[in-house]
Amino acid sequence: MALLGISLIVASVVFVILRPPPWLWLPWQSAGKPAAITDGKETKASDRDRDQDDGQHRLKADAPKIAIEPSDDIELRISSATTSAERSSSTLRQRKPEDGAPNSLPTIVPPAIQEPESPTTPKAQAATPALPVPSFSLAEPTTSNNMMPPPPLPSSRPNGRIPSLNQFPAPNSAQRARGPAPNRGFSAPSSGLAPPPTLSAKPPKPSRQVVLTPGHSPLDWARISGPSADLRGVESSTPYLRVTPSMLKVQTGRKGKDAWMAINGKVYNVTPYAKFHPGGVPELMRGAGRDGTKLFGEIHPWVNYETMLAACLVGLLVDEADGKEGEMDKMD
């Protein structure tokens, strides 16, 4: 008898384990985690029968407990499209299972915000440039096709000379055949843009002019050596002399005698001019008692000595024989 009772108890426990009554799940479902959403297709027939047996009580208890289990299968996708209504909408959707099984969970898609077709106030949108904006950097130069190539490097010049423009006028032109223009100097045929020889020559020597004493400026000399002045240092009634080299040689400016100087066949008494000479007295006396034509021309050929020394003209430089003839004529 006791064995029969124990067997019934064991059988009841086994039955309860195998077929648990629905009321046993209520405390667990309310206190534990929410029940998983199950699809009707996957529900076993026995479970459907059990649910039907539970009646309205089971439906009321399970209906509000439909929830979404937070799991890795649900992702939040925010669309960044800017051209449609999806721009400002976010879609919460369920990812399909990897194994290709049918989607068993419902998809929850929030309603998209419908923008009006013609908004009253236009929205500002970032203008999309038609062409890519070029960017500059100090990095290595790229070989992109839309970039302007660098300028060509200057070709190596032979002899390192600066290139010159074409010669003008052309060598075979009629203008060149007539010769250079008057008063324009002579230009080298191959000069091009090269500076004229006067600019490319050596720098001029430093000035050797001296400081003249007061009252001996060029203007003072011009004033005292006017047309009516006679600075020859001889008798005013004496005509122009025929000066021989022997006569000239003793007029050195020393021993109480005036300094005479012959320039281009004319003999001048330069003693009155000595203190007015910009080059100084010693320089002027280098040509005293001799023919100073060459020396004068080497230093300042541009000086108009004939006008400046007109009042100092003594006579003409003649040969010794011509001087003798003059002496003979004077005696006759």
Ligand code: HEM
């Ligand atoms: C043959 C003898 C002569 C010698 C050695 C001589 C020497 C010199 C020297 C060294 C100078 C300075 C040049 C300079 O600026 O660096 C000079 C200037 C000058 N000399 Fe003579 N001279 C002589 C005859 C004369 C005579 C006869 C005259 C008179 C017309 C004269 C008029 C001048 C004038 C006007 C200057 C200033 C030139 C200038 O500023 O460009 N010289 N001379």
